[in-house]
Amino acid sequence: MSWFVKTIWSTSVGRKLVMALTGLFLCTFLAVHLAGNLQLLKQDEGYAFNKYAVFMTSNPLIKTTSYLLYASIIGHAVWGIVLTIKNKKARPQGYAYQNESVSSVWASRNMGILGTILLVFIVAHMGDFWREYHEYGTSTPMETKTYIDEKGETVVYKDLYHEVVETYENIWMVLFYVASMVAVGFHLCHGFKSGFQTLGVNHPKYLPVINSVAFIFWGIIPAGFALIPLYIYFNHI
Amino acid sequence: MNLTLKVWRQKDASSAGKMVTYPAQNISPDMSFLEMIDVVNEGLVKKGEEPIAFDHDCREGICGMCSMFINGRPHGPKQGITTCQLHMRSFKDGDTISIEPWRAKAFPVVKDLVVDRSAFDRIIQAGGYVSVNTGVTIDANAIPIAKDIADEAFDAATCIGCGACVAACKNASAMLFLSAKVSQLALLPQGQVERDKRVERMIDQMEDEGFGSCTNTGACSAECPKEIGQHHIARLNREFITAKISSSNK
Ligand code: HEM
Numbered sequence: 001m002s003w004f005v006k007t008i009w010s011t012s013v014g015r016k017l018v019m020a021l022t023g024l025f026l027c028t029f030l031a032v033h034l035a036g037n038l039q040l041l042k043q044d045e046g047y048a049f050n051k052y053a054v055f056m057t058s059n060p061l062i063k064t065t066s067y068l069l070y071a072s073i074i075g076h077a078v079w080g081i082v083l084t085i086k087n088k089k090a091r092p093q094g095y096a097y098q099n100e101s102v103s104s105v106w107a108s109r110n111m112g113i114l115g116t117i118l119l120v121f122i123v124a125h126m127g128d129f130w131r132e133y134h135e136y137g138t139s140t141p142m143e144t145k146t147y148i149d150e151k152g153e154t155v156v157y158k159d160l161y162h163e164v165v166e167t168y169e170n171i172w173m174v175l176f177y178v179a180s181m182v183a184v185g186f187h188l189c190h191g192f193k194s195g196f197q198t199l200g201v202n203h204p205k206y207l208p209v210i211n212s213v214a215f216i217f218w219g220i221i222p223a224g225f226a227l228i229p230l231y232i233y234f235n236h237i
Numbered sequence: 238m239n240l241t242l243k244v245w246r247q248k249d250a251s252s253a254g255k256m257v258t259y260p261a262q263n264i265s266p267d268m269s270f271l272e273m274i275d276v277v278n279e280g281l282v283k284k285g286e287e288p289i290a291f292d293h294d295c296r297e298g299i300c301g302m303c304s305m306f307i308n309g310r311p312h313g314p315k316q317g318i319t320t321c322q323l324h325m326r327s328f329k330d331g332d333t334i335s336i337e338p339w340r341a342k343a344f345p346v347v348k349d350l351v352v353d354r355s356a357f358d359r360i361i362q363a364g365g366y367v368s369v370n371t372g373v374t375i376d377a378n379a380i381p382i383a384k385d386i387a388d389e390a391f392d393a394a395t396c397i398g399c400g401a402c403v404a405a406c407k408n409a410s411a412m413l414f415l416s417a418k419v420s421q422l423a424l425l426p427q428g429q430v431e432r433d434k435r436v437e438r439m440i441d442q443m444e445d446e447g448f449g450s451c452t453n454t455g456a457c458s459a460e461c462p463k464e465i466g467q468h469h470i471a472r473l474n475r476e477f478i479t480a481k482i483s484s485s486n487k
């Protein structure tokens with residue numbers, strides 16, 4: 001496999017392919033994650049959401065995919081930072097005056113900064129809910145809640161719902177979350193289309209489709225994420 | 238017209254440079270940008286000062302030599318033209334105009350506005366050619382090529398290697414230049430023999446020369462005097478992927 005390792009390790013286009021594949025994979029994850037989070041809006045004391053959390057952490061297919069996901073986040077972030085630093089070095093002396101905004105959009109020039117904001121968010125976010133749910137390094141186990149399921153049987157789930165609601169009763173957490181979703185929006189405003197361009201998918205026949213789907217990813221999905229903590233906050237004050 | 242120029246002056250490759258202000262007086266709006274600098278230089282020579290060094294050759298938009306970063310943009314404010322095709326009527330009387338050389342690690346400044354673009358030559362030497370024995374001239378229609386393919390290849394072939402794409406790119410990436418060369422040859426039957434090797438070698442060479450990688454900002458196409466499009470970069474990426482998967486190079 002040496003040609004393969006060489007390709008993704010030491011060629012610029014190969015490194016970009018890693019960015020595109022991991023980035024687009026993370027996009028599919030965003031869609032699945034939002035579908036789950038929308039369960040928070042149900043008025044069922046967290047039954048649907050807590051059940052979803054059990055599914056996400058026990059289904060073998062999802063568990064396997066989650067390792068791919070962790071690898072993708074790390075790979076994408078590390079390569080993203082490496083590429084950004086390498087690209088900075090390609091112009092050691094800058095211009096005294098450069099008018100960049102006429103030829104490119106802001107988001108496309110700031111993927112490194114936007115990505116770094118996302119990295120901070122992902123680490124904080126996982127340190128919160130993911131770590132507590134898996135009880136990695138927590139002193140007390142997560143509280144549980146008992147529900148009667150659709151078949152009338154008694155089920156006991158870890159009460160992640162309660163954790164989430166408690167967190168987003170704090171306005172600062174809400175603001176941090178919403179700001180991060182704005183960053184996701186900008187990152188994908190350029191990133192989604194860019195990923196396809198990197199993979200060589202650019203053709204007048206399917207570009208319009210990519211552009212429409214891109215709007216779902218940079219507009220609708222981040223807005224959907226951001227609405228949930230706002231909803232919780234305004235419902236619980 | 239009377240203008241104020243802020244020009245990058247640098248004695249040689251090893252000296253530090255700086256922006257220096259010069260007045261440009263009695264400039265005709267019908268002059269080209271290079272003629273305007275000629276006038277300023279005449280004045281400098283008369284005063285016994287060193288004239289501003291800049292590259293140029295054809296002065297008609299085909300050689301790609303006249304690299305100047307004018308008011309923050311390669312080849313100045315107009316779309317689809319080189320510096321030598323830019324006329325002073327594109328500016329207003331009393332304007333201040335900043336003029337800098339291309340900035341990239343791979344394009345070191347030689348003097349003032351002159352940069353060394355031989356990195357492009359080495360990229361071409363790495364793979365931007367076809368090896369066919371020329372022999373006698375063959376009939377133009379001996380090899381049938383569809384009109385749309387020929388047009389697309391021709392569009393790519395209009396690249397004059399000026400380096401504006403590198404100058405505009407925030408990563409000083411040479412991807413648009415490479416994509417024009419790779420596209421042109423990948424589309425034509427004559428380019429098939431070295432197809433895989435070409436793209437692999439040219440990309441390796443680009444890396445070795447110290448150009449950045451592409452972030453798909455699109456600045457290169459927006460500033461390219463020949464308006465080479467982003468779809469050529471997509472084709473370069475496809476050529477690269479297929480070469481890596483299917484070529485015999487280990
Ligand atoms: C929700 C998480 C994320 C998603 C869905 C995502 C998605 C994407 C996509 C689709 C691209 C386009 C790839 C291409 O141009 O070929 C991209 C590029 C990029 N991402 Fe992310 N990303 C995420 C998180 C991050 C993080 C945590 C970083 C950390 C530093 C990061 C840094 C970058 C950089 C620097 C680029 C530009 C790379 C380049 O074009 O050279 N991203 N991202």
Ligand code: SF4
Pocket residue numbers: 395396397398399400401402403413414417457460461462463464465
């Ligand atoms: S692609 Fe355009 S900007 Fe780049 S070298 Fe060729 S003509 Fe100049």
Ligand code: FES
Pocket residue numbers: 292293294295296297298299300301302303319320321322
């Ligand atoms: S001098 Fe030849 S293109 Fe401008």
